[in-house]
Amino acid sequence: MSEAPVRVRFAPSPTGQLHIGGVRTALYNWAFARANGGTFILRIDDTDPTRSTQENIEIILRALEWAELDWDEGPLVGGPFEPYYQTKRAQVYSNALAVLIDSEHAYPCFCSAEDLASKRESNRAAGIQGYDRTCRGLSPEEARARIAAGEPHVWRLKVPLDHGPVTFHDAINGDCSFPNDVMDDFVLMRSDGTPTYNFTTVVDDADMRITHVIRGNDHLSNTPRQILVYEALGAPLPAFAHLPMINGADGKKLSKRHGATSVEQFKELGFFPDVLVNYLALLGWSLDGETTLFDRQTLCDNFSLQRINKSPATFDLAKLEWMNQRYIIELGAAAFVDALIPYLEESGLATKAEVSAHRSWFESIYPLVAERVKTMQDVCPLIAFLFSGPTVILDEQSVSKTFGKTDQACDILGAALAIIADPALNFTTEVLHDALNTIPEKMGLKVRMVFQVIRVAITGAVVSPPLFESMVLIGRDDSIARLKAAEEYCC
């Protein structure tokens, strides 16, 4: 391991949102760079003119920032190989093409897309894979004349016919070999003058001195083609590592059908970036086979290509949720409240200003809900009752399970009311617990039943955060009001 400093890149195509597979690729590149003191480069591969949009570029940048996968070179931060948008690098590609034309590694092809499509079937039947090289034999004079006459043409790579199988070592998949005769003279430059993916990728990776190409396994079959371009260019080969794909629960390629698939969605659902990183790191890689929860530093300290496995993984939301819950439990009140603000505002429970004004009150919610939520989105529904003042909306089912189940509900509420209305009673969790605990004994009722009745009166539902803590948060006045309201309801 004496080589040049590691330089890796994530090169998304802005044809959609940044999806799970994309972040995972970005993450592995990032982690590999950080693990090796290398450079992580972000490059926008926007050469598909019909599907790339500015909006998608922004979404991708924001998603990466949210995930805290910071890049050392690329959009926003610049770097020695600017620009980092392929659409702004036209000159680089035409220079590269000129080199290939000069060295007779590329030739013009005048076959129209329609011609090719119509010939494809018969060629295939005749055993010809891909382009049949009709224009490869054109004389330079004829080619020049037709170009001068303005005839539309693409530029194709002149694949060496006597080239043996293309072999390379993949850091994950081991030695790979592709027969040369299945490689056709693919298009480098389209008739509209824009370059194709297999060309730009190589030109840029070579130009930007990328040392390790880490990308999805769907590119494995493109690698031999790209190696041919490296060779034609006379550029040194990077190391390759092709990551296993990520599938949905049905084993099929992950798509919208499988629910949330974009980073944006996971953010909105209330997952933390650290959690998504932790989970994704484990989709195809393992720390030691035992440890599932670890932080970024641990990931960066231990990440290695050797521990990436070859088989595709299935995305499991339940495990992600569990991790997020574990994370929230470790989060602490201050960070929790910070993270909760957008959700409070969105649900209309409280504004940012109100949170600042009653910071400690909001922080005391944390221990009541931390172990009861999987995502931040779960929090507001659970605590909405804290914000409803003197009355609370009673959940119908909960009412029938409690008030409707016993004719003593009325007495229970009366007893509770009598206790907490006593101004001499300290309104604290412990005192409330001890005081209210006398009711079941006195009335000869089950503890569980008594508290469930009170719970519904206070929180509106049979499932809630701890009762006494909730009452303290609501305050004595509202607690009394709610008990009275419930009393009216069932007495």
Place this chain on the structure above:
RNA sequence: GGCCUGUUCGUCUAGCGGUUUAGGACACCGCCCUCUCAAGGCGGAGAUCACGGGUUCAAAUCCCGUACAGGCUACCA
């Protein structure tokens, strides 16, 4: 069709020829704790390592086939 790649509990994975009656985690089930729900503790079930052949004293681990899944085969990336 051709060329590639993959296949260990439902899921993520450990395993890189003998230490394995295949380990951990999520999910699942039961018990305990308990004011509900969670969380937590304890325990349980769950994988003849896709299948079939080899190689070897010995294979989940090496080789060859088959099946299934995925990718590439575009003037998409």
